[in-house]
Amino acid sequence: MFHELFNLFYPKTCQICDEILLKNERIVCLKCLHELPVTNYHLYYENPVKKVFYGRVPVENATSLMIFKKKGSVQKLIHQLKYKGQQEIGPFLGTWLGAELEKMPAFREIDAVIPVPLHKLKLRSRGFNQVEGFGKEIAGTLKIPYLDQVLLKKSFTTTQTIKERLARWGNIEETFILARPQDIKNKHVLLVDDLITTGATLEACANTLKQAGGVKISIATMAVAG
């Protein structure tokens, strides 16, 4: 009763078009859902996301659920997640992609899911890592652990700021730390993030994880810039 009254006064709306959601709709309305630019890249061993890493770092399998365009529906969705506190968007996308990956033998051999870490200060101001819900759902579907204490971001100091600024001209590898190498040694891990643009962050993360020895890397993100 209370729930229905609450919904009457504060109805849930589509995170893309703001229309009121129907009872059977979740996060986005059916119309927006069908119009989302889904890639289906996971169906292809060689695809544009995997190509991003050619000649940079060895990647087993790579995919993104959707194509991100400036001012497009995917940008709206990720903005709602990151800056408007709409945390349930992460698990929604994770459930979706997880169900797709589960059907693919190449993704079923993965041992653990590792999120791209958020800087401590950002974590404090935002209150959550936007990749967490997404990654946890994928891990749950594939029945593998979600490890968020293996790859960490270096803490912020003045000298670190200068180092990071300098690093931007070359590589940003040194901004990540491998905290528990024994947890991923000789394992195949799935790195997850929200958006791939240049791929530099994921490349740096992959190189850090490889320090554990015998590590295979696959990549899955909510979206890829296109």
Ligand SMILES: [Zn+2]
């Ligand atoms: Zn809509």
